[in-house]
Amino acid sequence: MDDRTHGSGYSFRKQQIVKASAVSLLFFWQYQPLPNQSNRFARVIQAIIRDLKHTSAFMRLEQLQAFLAVAETGSFQQAAQQCGVTQSAISRQIQGLESDLGMPLFHRSAQAKLTIGGDCLLPHARRICQEWQAAAQEIADLLAGKQPELCVAAIHSICAYYLPPVLQQFCQDFPNVQLRVTALGSDRALKVLKDGLVDVAIVMHHRFLSSNPEMVVQVLFDEPIRVLMAADHPLADFDAVPWAELVRYPQVVFKDGYGMQRVVQEQFERRGAPLKAALELNTPDAFRGVVRQGYLVALLPEMALVDARHDPALAIRPLAPDGGHATSLNQEGLTRQVVLVTTRDRLQVPPIQRFFDLVSEQLPRQVDTLKVSLASGK
Numbered sequence: 001m002d003d004r005t006h007g008s009g010y011s012f013r014k015q016q017i018v019k020a021s022a023v024s025l026l027f028f029w030q031y032q033p034l035p036n037q038s039n040r041f042a043r044v045i046q047a048i049i050r051d052l053k054h055t056s057a058f059m060r061l062e063q064l065q066a067f068l069a070v071a072e073t074g075s076f077q078q079a080a081q082q083c084g085v086t087q088s089a090i091s092r093q094i095q096g097l098e099s100d101l102g103m104p105l106f107h108r109s110a111q112a113k114l115t116i117g118g119d120c121l122l123p124h125a126r127r128i129c130q131e132w133q134a135a136a137q138e139i140a141d142l143l144a145g146k147q148p149e150l151c152v153a154a155i156h157s158i159c160a161y162y163l164p165p166v167l168q169q170f171c172q173d174f175p176n177v178q179l180r181v182t183a184l185g186s187d188r189a190l191k192v193l194k195d196g197l198v199d200v201a202i203v204m205h206h207r208f209l210s211s212n213p214e215m216v217v218q219v220l221f222d223e224p225i226r227v228l229m230a231a232d233h234p235l236a237d238f239d240a241v242p243w244a245e246l247v248r249y250p251q252v253v254f255k256d257g258y259g260m261q262r263v264v265q266e267q268f269e270r271r272g273a274p275l276k277a278a279l280e281l282n283t284p285d286a287f288r289g290v291v292r293q294g295y296l297v298a299l300l301p302e303m304a305l306v307d308a309r310h311d312p313a314l315a316i317r318p319l320a321p322d323g324g325h326a327t328s329l330n331q332e333g334l335t336r337q338v339v340l341v342t343t344r345d346r347l348q349v350p351p352i353q354r355f356f357d358l359v360s361e362q363l364p365r366q367v368d369t370l371k372v373s374l375a376s377g378k
Contacts, residue, residue, distance in 0.1 A: 153202075204260065252280075
């Protein structure tokens, strides 16, 4: 047996397995949207597709590499040595390519010289192989953790109170990865994650997540929802605000695209009460400023009320338990569940996996610390 088919030929067969995926990728990327994580890779694939559309069929990369080897060496035998395969294997690759294209690529003489068809194919073949090598290297770098940036979308209160220690630790672990953090409502954050514009989202749980097998969802914590009001508001006289009293007052609610707006609407609907939404806002600071002025009240998650607890012009009260709606209420009243979300493919990238682990480990501990602090009145 020729040692080229046993030794280096083994390496060539491994290359063939890798290169065979190229055709599948080429077809796949024609019909898929470009993900943020691999925009450059997607552009490379599209460039390859454009070049391949000059031919009558999609060809295999090893055929193009065999063609380039013969064109560069002028010899089928030397091309075989360069590729680490037998001369007959090179001949079969060239014959297959010529069959696909419908014309000869080489003059078969003492030296293999390009025909007019070969001259036409040469620059395209070079560009396709170069682009594929660049794409393969970029993906290898990605899997090795050489990721230029990591994009995160998180609800506002998470960005303000819980993310900073995580971000600091991540920057120490991956100093060459630029973090981009955007504060968004839960619905919007999930949309940009699904569209590939961010890598990770920290949001309020949504039924959409449990129905999507591509999503990886890590529950972080549950937190109670409280009533925020002015200190002299009539509802401040209650130790726990009854729903029958709450529904009488106009509400300040989150804008469309925020999970909290959906929660508030659902709770009012379940009780057959109209939601008097007087104003829509999107930041905890804005809620405090508006509620402080008068008669409006707001239902907000506890961690969005950290600063409000130190404002003498504001009052915070729990909701009174409502036994008629046990499916959505527990001993602490109405709650929301905060989750960490990404896609399965992204967890193969070391920086994303590390960020996912840091958030999973640190945020629940920070929430427990906050609960202890609130219970002690500090």
